[in-house]
Amino acid sequence: MSSELLTRLSFNQITADPWSLEQSIRHCAAHSVPYIGVWRHKFDEATKASALIRAAGLRVSSLCRGGWFSAPTPTERRERIADNRLAIEQAAAIGAEVLVIVSGPANGQSLADARATVLDGLREVLTDAERAGITLGIEPLHPMYTAERSVVVTLRQANDMADALASPAVGVVIDAFHVWWDPEVNAQIERARGRIAGFHVSDWPVPLPGILMGRALMGDGVIELRHLRRIIDAAGYSGPIEVEIFNDEIWANAGDGLLALIQQRFVEHVLG
């Protein structure tokens, strides 16, 4: 695979969740994948993880994840704020420029209250992010996750939040699986110009086998990935593109062939 075509490819390590960080690094290095998207539950010490990643010649595209602000009680909210401060420190230590923010569900609050709580939570950690040089990448999730994972569900909403927060430390992360259906997606991507902090790809298979673990490899579904990539390119984003797939079958069979397959599908269905 021509390395020139793959300079923007990032392997988000949740795609092979059974692998340790060391295994993911080894597979990426063996296939000259330039970036890795790291999850917090995959390391104990950020500085040690960072050393391993750098030693293999890899860069970190983002750290997953902060957020989950919409806790119902003041005590829990304070705990979430503290955890987000820790996540910002970890992002800096591991060499990530972006901390991916998944907002969290309503947890028994009204949707309006939960959404206000998310904005308040981000506001509280804004100066920490600014000082650390970390971008908080607000990632809208697909509306089918509203009840369980994220009250932030459209790119318009993420853009509105970024407008309200008005800080260079706030951006948006665009995941094709979460936004492809949106009649407004082109306009909202253009509106996000200058604040696009990441682009994630996978695919939407038909029928969708499950809500959480139903995502597919690029090319095995109906998302117009090349179209989205071009729109995002045209909006000025030239950073890494993360392959992030939650799929039981890929997890069960993750082996030596996985990275080569991802590279092939990336070139065929995202680039070009």
Place this chain on the structure above:
Amino acid sequence: MSSELLTRLSFNQITADPWSLEQSIRHCAAHSVPYIGVWRHKFDEATKASALIRAAGLRVSSLCRGGWFSAPTPTERRERIADNRLAIEQAAAIGAEVLVIVSGPANGQSLADARATVLDGLREVLTDAERAGITLGIEPLHPMYTAERSVVVTLRQANDMADALASPAVGVVIDAFHVWWDPEVNAQIERARGRIAGFHVSDWPVPLPGILMGRALMGDGVIELRHLRRIIDAAGYSGPIEVEIFNDEIWANAGDGLLALIQQRFVEHVLG
């Protein structure tokens, strides 16, 4: 159950799909449910069905469904147009004021092309609907159905389409299950003032057991139904409210208790 509280209740017969039209009518009449939402596959002749419904003292809140315009070939598109003309005739014959429009999936087209096809299809049958006195109720489905059932997925989009069609025969049908997650839902309901052609209720259980058959009885999920009902009332809608639930368990156990349970949940979780 006080009949005054139940003057707006409609039983959408898909809620008990195993029942014949005759059975649904008998259950509704026995419980003084004033409206029934009828499905086309449940009758052969609209005039005979209409006579049965009137004889039981019931009114038809809507006919399900027209639409499915987004066919990939010209021949299939013509067939869909013809079928929608038939559906408009059936709606008039059965005494429904509203034909519910489910747009259909992209069927291999790009989303943009499929959406244009839906608008073209509606435009083609507009004069038929106007002449018959039938409102085409564009129902946005939840975005998780984009790939398989409807490229129309937000109330903003349905409002935009209604604006573009600019006809008294075009309205929107608001189903709580499909729109509750939308950060814009309050504003788009207000924008739909004067064109709200129906309101459907069910609930979103956590976790959602399945994409198509996962809906729950009102009160068994997280949708703020009373809040939505109040916003829709405030936007001037005073017509029937249909209980439409796709749920395997309800289908399997549909019996004498179902209508009373629906009435109780309707009063507790939708009214008030």
